Amino acid sequence: MKKAILLTVCVLTLILLAACGASQPSAPPEAPDPAVNVPDFTAESLPRLDGSTATIPLSEGIVKSLLGYDAAQAQAFVHHNTTHNAYVNLIDGRCDLIFVTPPSEEEYALMEEAGGGFAVEPVVKDAFVFLVNRNNPVDDIALSDLQKIYRGEITNWKELGGSDAPILPFQRPDNSGSQTLMYKLLVPKAEIMDAPTELRPSGMDDLVDAVSDYDEGLNSIGYSVFYYASGMYTDPDSKLISVDGVLPTAETIADGTYPLTDGYYAVYRAENDGDTPVGRLLSWLRSDAGQRTAAAEGYVPLSPLQP
Amino acid sequence: MKRQKHMRLLAAVTLLFLLAGCALETPDTAGTADPAPIISQPPAPLAASDGIDWNDLPETWTGTGGSRTSPALRSNTYLCITGSFYEETYLPTREIDGVSCYRSRGQLTALRDKALQASINQKLQEALDHLESQTDPLAAFVTEEALACDPLYRTSSIWPSFTLSGNLLSAGAYRFDDIYAFDSADGRLVCSQHSTQAEFCTYDLSNGRQLTLSDLFVDGTDLNALLNPLLSSALSAAEGTTDWTDGTTRGGLVRPFRGLPEDYPYFSLSDTHLSIFFPMPNPYIPGSYTVDLPLESLEECLAQPTAASMDYFDEGIESQLYFRYSPSLRLSAADEDLLTLYGQASLTVRPYLIAASGEPSVDAINADLREIYRSLAEQPLPAELSAYAEDPAAYLYANSNLEFYRGYIHLSLSILAGRSDDYDSDCTLSLNRFYDRATGQPIPLSAILRDPDDALACMAGMGFVIDDPAAHYNWYSYTPSGNFWVCAGNDLSQTCEVPACYFNTDFFTHS
Numbered sequence: 001m002k003k004a005i006l007l008t009v010c011v012l013t014l015i016l017l018a019a020c021g022a023s024q025p026s027a028p029p030e031a032p033d034p035a036v037n038v039p040d041f042t043a044e045s046l047p048r049l050d051g052s053t054a055t056i057p058l059s060e061g062i063v064k065s066l067l068g069y070d071a072a073q074a075q076a077f078v079h080h081n082t083t084h085n086a087y088v089n090l091i092d093g094r095c096d097l098i099f100v101t102p103p104s105e106e107e108y109a110l111m112e113e114a115g116g117g118f119a120v121e122p123v124v125k126d127a128f129v130f131l132v133n134r135n136n137p138v139d140d141i142a143l144s145d146l147q148k149i150y151r152g153e154i155t156n157w158k159e160l161g162g163s164d165a166p167i168l169p170f171q172r173p174d175n176s177g178s179q180t181l182m183y184k185l186l187v188p189k190a191e192i193m194d195a196p197t198e199l200r201p202s203g204m205d206d207l208v209d210a211v212s213d214y215d216e217g218l219n220s221i222g223y224s225v226f227y228y229a230s231g232m233y234t235d236p237d238s239k240l241i242s243v244d245g246v247l248p249t250a251e252t253i254a255d256g257t258y259p260l261t262d263g264y265y266a267v268y269r270a271e272n273d274g275d276t277p278v279g280r281l282l283s284w285l286r287s288d289a290g291q292r293t294a295a296a297e298g299y300v301p302l303s304p305l306q307p
Numbered sequence: 308m309k310r311q312k313h314m315r316l317l318a319a320v321t322l323l324f325l326l327a328g329c330a331l332e333t334p335d336t337a338g339t340a341d342p343a344p345i346i347s348q349p350p351a352p353l354a355a356s357d358g359i360d361w362n363d364l365p366e367t368w369t370g371t372g373g374s375r376t377s378p379a380l381r382s383n384t385y386l387c388i389t390g391s392f393y394e395e396t397y398l399p400t401r402e403i404d405g406v407s408c409y410r411s412r413g414q415l416t417a418l419r420d421k422a423l424q425a426s427i428n429q430k431l432q433e434a435l436d437h438l439e440s441q442t443d444p445l446a447a448f449v450t451e452e453a454l455a456c457d458p459l460y461r462t463s464s465i466w467p468s469f470t471l472s473g474n475l476l477s478a479g480a481y482r483f484d485d486i487y488a489f490d491s492a493d494g495r496l497v498c499s500q501h502s503t504q505a506e507f508c509t510y511d512l513s514n515g516r517q518l519t520l521s522d523l524f525v526d527g528t529d530l531n532a533l534l535n536p537l538l539s540s541a542l543s544a545a546e547g548t549t550d551w552t553d554g555t556t557r558g559g560l561v562r563p564f565r566g567l568p569e570d571y572p573y574f575s576l577s578d579t580h581l582s583i584f585f586p587m588p589n590p591y592i593p594g595s596y597t598v599d600l601p602l603e604s605l606e607e608c609l610a611q612p613t614a615a616s617m618d619y620f621d622e623g624i625e626s627q628l629y630f631r632y633s634p635s636l637r638l639s640a641a642d643e644d645l646l647t648l649y650g651q652a653s654l655t656v657r658p659y660l661i662a663a664s665g666e667p668s669v670d671a672i673n674a675d676l677r678e679i680y681r682s683l684a685e686q687p688l689p690a691e692l693s694a695y696a697e698d699p700a701a702y703l704y705a706n707s708n709l710e711f712y713r714g715y716i717h718l719s720l721s722i723l724a725g726r727s728d729d730y731d732s733d734c735t736l737s738l739n740r741f742y743d744r745a746t747g748q749p750i751p752l753s754a755i756l757r758d759p760d761d762a763l764a765c766m767a768g769m770g771f772v773i774d775d776p777a778a779h780y781n782w783y784s785y786t787p788s789g790n791f792w793v794c795a796g797n798d799l800s801q802t803c804e805v806p807a808c809y810f811n812t813d814f815f816t817h818s
Binding site for chain 2: 082231233236292295297298
């Protein structure tokens with residue numbers, strides 16, 4: 001009897017301890033610091049901004065928040081010269097801070113050639129996502145299999161549990177943000193298979209052979225960035241697929257569970273870090289207010305925001 | 308009994324422990340879970356521009372063009388008004404405050420309904436005048452630094468346009484301003500800006516009614532589902548293309564496309580496309596941009612006929628039947644391996660006719676085009692071009708085109724090579740075919756020679772020997788009254804210019 005009581009107490013204690021363990025909240029993700037002051041800028045004192053086309057809304061959001069501009073004023077104020085030109089302008093001192101897609105090898109080389117001394121840090125998140133035809137039975141592809149597809153090692157959907165049909169793996173032009181992510185996150189440029197090409201108008205009368213756009217075909221696979229692919233009218237005939245069992249959503253991107261996550265970056269001269277206009281702007285952008293501003297412009301924040 | 312008491316006691320203690328565990332799991336805030344972290348925020352509103360509220364997106368947007376009035380756009384041909392139904396007058400160029408101003412005026416001249424014609428002309432003139440009245444859109448860029456530059460170029464152009472699609476006529480007014488300033492010391496481009504503005508109106512010539520975008524489509528067509536995905540895709544595809552107003556490369560979409568606002572006014576129609584114009588500025592693509600939606604992608608839903616009707620035009624206005632063609636049809640996988648021309652470095656263009664089902668002439672022409680592209684891919688590089696293939700400073704590309712004339716179709720294929728640092732080094736080879744539009748058969752040289760013996764003797768005298776003119780297809784002429792060029796068989800580099808007098812120029816006028 002005593003043994004039964006002792007055994008019961010032990011079991012109950014274990015139950016109690018398990019309940020206690022289950023009730024401990026997991027450590028919250030690092031939240032933006034709500035105590036960061038809003039920097040006091042004017043149109044003249046705000047760091048000169050430049051960047052990629054995809055980060056224009058981010059700059060517009062910053063201008064609206066920090067200068068009190070409305071949407072039309074912000075649109076007129078912000079002028080991005082596209083990614084490569086933004087780097088050149090930063091290097092040549094014609095701007096102070098650029099917001100760009102993940103730097104490519106060529107862009108890192110550009111900064112090195114200019115003597116280095118540049119800081120590169122993410123300011124919002126994005127993800128590299130894959131699309132297939134809505135009627136393709138494949139909903140999930142392992143990361144390793146995606147790499148094999150784009151190395152040309154997996155060529156038929158049946159190898160992935162789909163139909164017996166050749167995979168048509170479309171790519172993006174070399175100077176696109178998506179292609180930079182492909183080389184960085186999945187398959188390096190030296191290892192990737194040749195892309196399908198087709199005619200595309202290049203000017204008033206010319207037609208050039210260019211990388212084919214993903215065509216939503218039943219056997220096609222293409223890719224983009226979540227910022228665009230999550231839009232309302234992007235591609236009604238396609239679906240996003242999960243990678244390693246994780247579907248790309250704002251949540252899985254923000255919390256890092258989606259495996260192909262990257263972001264948009266701030267690039268600036270490292271000497272401008274700290275208590276400088278650039279430093280104060282970036283500190284604010286990393287704050288709760290700044291990240292909410294970015295989220296309102298359609299970007300995924302660096303980490304989930306607190307309610 | 309004692310055992311039973313012990314068991315009841317154990318049960319009570321067990322229950323107490325379990326309840327304690329549950330209580331520990333229950334947070335202090337009375338039965339609610341931790342609030343989920345926030346990922347998204349309500350979308351920031353978009354800036355309005357040119358009177359367009361980009362946030363005014365219709366929840367439902369349907370066609371209002373009535374029931375369908377024309378058969379589906381499946382024919383491989385379309386009728387096009389080729390005669391001049393309007394006149395454009397170029398005004399003298401003026402220099403105003405350092406700006407070179409180019410202006411032209413336009414008006415319809417050939418509509419049978421003269422009252423409608425006058426009404427459209429007035430509306431177009433009002434649009435041109437409105438654009439003229441706009442303040443200098445680039446005034447902010449005329450800085451002291453820019454004014455100190457030499458050279459400093461400033462232009463302002465305003466012009467009209469008219470396009471037709473079946474019964475529907477679109478009249479447009481455009482304004483383009485630009486400024487380019489180069490540092491006088493080092494020639495650096497200091498300033499490069501441009502601005503594009505436009506206004507449009509589209510009329511149904513059958514009843515004189517001005518149409519909205521919704522009026523182009525059959526009643527009940529879900530236009531959100533039809534147009535917005537096409538526009539989103541087209542805007543995305545702009546990434547990497549060249550903005551020909553300033554030579555820059557477009558960076559792609561600014562933000563995901565949310566849809567066209569209700570009653571969007573910037574559209575026009577042509578024989579082949581519905582064009583949607585995105586003015587500068589707009590929320591989606593830097594600068595201005597025109598998306599050309601092929602009518603084929605809309606054919607099931609178009610309410611209006613797409614083939615031009617002569618009923619609304621004065622007598623004497625000409626029309627022409629054209630084939631629909633694709634610059635490069637996406638062929639089946641079995642054909643893809645035939646389509647590479649001169650390797651990865653070349654730029655290739657492979658036009659094909661868009662075949663209606665069972666159209667013999669189209670099938671025959673496309674079969675011949677396939678054979679041409681295949682045979683070119685199999686041939687070794689001509690000697691003139693082989694030197695450039697290994698030269699890193701060389702460019703090498705092929706370009707081809709289909710042109711449609713009364714009764715025949717002309718394919719021209721050029722292969723051009725040269726060095727980027729020596730434009731005198733250009734080497735051009737050419738291949739041509741003329742096809743009878745009715746039969747799809749290539750037209751041999753013999754069919755157009757007035758006197759074969761005389762013509763062949765003339766060519767032989769120039770060192771050009773044609774063995775069998777009935778089996779020779781590589782010839783062309785730009786105009787019926789001009790000279791002809793005959794290429795020596797498969798040797799694309801050998802071309803002989805032969806006077807027009809040896810040819811039956813009636814060939815160019817038969818229908």
